[in-house]
Amino acid sequence: MTTPMERLRGKITKEVLWLYILRLLKERPMYAYELKQRIKNAFGFEPATVSSYVVLYKLEREGFVSASWRENETGKPSRKYYTLTPKGEELLREGVEFLEEVLNKLRETSTVRTDTPTDRPKNL
Numbered sequence: 001m002t003t004p005m006e007r008l009r010g011k012i013t014k015e016v017l018w019l020y021i022l023r024l025l026k027e028r029p030m031y032a033y034e035l036k037q038r039i040k041n042a043f044g045f046e047p048a049t050v051s052s053y054v055v056l057y058k059l060e061r062e063g064f065v066s067a068s069w070r071e072n073e074t075g076k077p078s079r080k081y082y083t084l085t086p087k088g089e090e091l092l093r094e095g096v097e098f099l100e101e102v103l104n105k106l107r108e109t110s111t112v113r114t115d116t117p118t119d120r121p122k123n124l
Helices: 004-011 014-025 033-044 050-060 088-109
Strands: 063-069 079-084
Touching: 004 014, 004 079, 014 033, 014 050, 014 079, 014 088, 033 050, 033 079, 050 063, 050 079, 079 088
Parallel strands: none
Antiparallel strands: 063 079
C-alpha cells in the first residue's frame, strides 16, 4: 500500500515528466538517455526509460520539441537530439506558472473555505 506522500511524489514527478524534460531542454539540446540521467541528478527521481521515450515522442509530435540526428565523432552510433521549440518554451512557462499558483493557494490560509458542507449551496 502506498502512502499519500508516495502518491503525491508520483503525481508531480512521473505523471508530469514532460515538464522536467522541457525544463532541461531549455538549457541545451539533449538525447533521450542523457535527459533521463539529468532528471535523476537534477530532480532526484528516475523515470522509466520507456516513459522518457514516449513523452519525447508526444512532445515532438505536438511541436513542443524538435529532433535531429547527430553523427558521433568517436565512431558510436548517431544520436537523436531534442531541442526546445518556442511552443515548448511557452508550455514550460505555463506549466511552471500553474504549479506556482497552486502552491501559492496552498500556502495562503485566507483562500481556504471555512464554511461547513451544510452551508454550501446545493449545486456544488
